Amino acid sequence: MNTTIDFTHIGPAVGDLFPDVALPDQHGRTIDLHQTRAGRRAVVLFHRSAGW
Amino acid sequence: MELQRTLPDFARSGVALFAISYDSVAVLAKFAETHGIHYPLLSDEGSYTIRRLGLFNEHVYEHHAAYGIPKRDMFWGVPYPGAFLLDEEGRVLEKRFQQSYRERETGVAILEHGFGGKSSLPKAEVQTQDEEVTVRATLESDSYRWFQRLWLTIELSLAPGIHVYGQPIPDGYIPLSVDVAPIDGLEVGAPEFPPPHPYRIEGLDEGFVVYERNVVVSLPLTFTKEGEDQTLHVTVRYQACSDEGCYPPQAMLLQVPVKAADLVEWSRRK
Numbered sequence: 001m002n003t004t005i006d007f008t009h010i011g012p013a014v015g016d017l018f019p020d021v022a023l024p025d026q027h028g029r030t031i032d033l034h035q036t037r038a039g040r041r042a043v044v045l046f047h048r049s050a051g052w
Numbered sequence: 053m054e055l056q057r058t059l060p061d062f063a064r065s066g067v068a069l070f071a072i073s074y075d076s077v078a079v080l081a082k083f084a085e086t087h088g089i090h091y092p093l094l095s096d097e098g099s100y101t102i103r104r105l106g107l108f109n110e111h112v113y114e115h116h117a118a119y120g121i122p123k124r125d126m127f128w129g130v131p132y133p134g135a136f137l138l139d140e141e142g143r144v145l146e147k148r149f150q151q152s153y154r155e156r157e158t159g160v161a162i163l164e165h166g167f168g169g170k171s172s173l174p175k176a177e178v179q180t181q182d183e184e185v186t187v188r189a190t191l192e193s194d195s196y197r198w199f200q201r202l203w204l205t206i207e208l209s210l211a212p213g214i215h216v217y218g219q220p221i222p223d224g225y226i227p228l229s230v231d232v233a234p235i236d237g238l239e240v241g242a243p244e245f246p247p248p249h250p251y252r253i254e255g256l257d258e259g260f261v262v263y264e265r266n267v268v269v270s271l272p273l274t275f276t277k278e279g280e281d282q283t284l285h286v287t288v289r290y291q292a293c294s295d296e297g298c299y300p301p302q303a304m305l306l307q308v309p310v311k312a313a314d315l316v317e318w319s320r321r322k
């Protein structure tokens with residue numbers, strides 16, 4: 001049986017300001033998450049590889 | 053992909069979408085082109101951001117072992133799978149993470165359960181009723197994909213003055229319950245009931261907790277096998293009562309059809 005992971009303390013916590021993230025997108029353009037959000041709500045999805 | 057299909061609904065709800073993985077820009081470019089993805093797929097090659105945010109998946113080998121997948125170096129570096137929901141100020145509203153990357157939530161679930169938005173994608177919906185109670189079963193999508201988590205919602209509308217029992221409940225009474233008949237390759241999670249409220253009947257010592265008017269029960273379903281169209285057999289049990297007395301216990305059967313997603317796309321291509 002796998003360990004059940006408690007995500008409460010993994011990554012930014014509920015109520016925290018999500019940290020600044022700036023990474024290249026699929027076109028190679030650097031995307032600043034909060035700047036691009038431009039005051040909108042957002043989903044930040046973490047996923048495994050798109051290559052396998 | 054499914055999230056891309058939900059993108060217009062996210063936009064209408066004023067929600068921006070970002071995905072982060074450890075892939076190179078080249079891998080993401082190919083993926084975006086193949087699947088027609090228009091939201092930002094961010095490349096965290098080397099997993100530096102994933103580490104900085106404390107999301108480096110330390111359990112990935114353990115989960116692979118459970119699926120019988122051999123250990124491979126390239127698996128190391130993936131994040132824990134899931135999503136952060138942010139408010140207008142950029143604060144974390146909710147964390148929706150999965151135990152294993154095989155499980156996935158749909159964009160519809162994130163939008164509707166997480167943000168209270170409304171998706172325009174087709175759902176599977178059936179309804180049945182007796183004189184006091186209408187029962188509606190809605191599966192958040194009319195089709196399933198392998199290891200995607202789909203929420204089944206059961207909504208009861210009770211006539212005025214009618215209540216059904218919640219739990220805990222004294223012996224001999226029938227609480228509201230929802231059961232999905234087992235199907236090979238279907239995992240059914242525990243139903244989530246809203247909190248019932250206390251109810252007292254004049255002249256009776258026993259106390260009850262009950263539901264009135266509208267009751268919404270949700271349960272997560274995951275299909276772990278690919279292939280065939282399925283029908284969910286959902287049984288909703290309850291006993292409807294008023295202050296005067298009770299109706300006989302009911303077991304409402306709802307049959308919810310759900311298609312296998314790949315077959316849907318295949319038949320559309322033909």
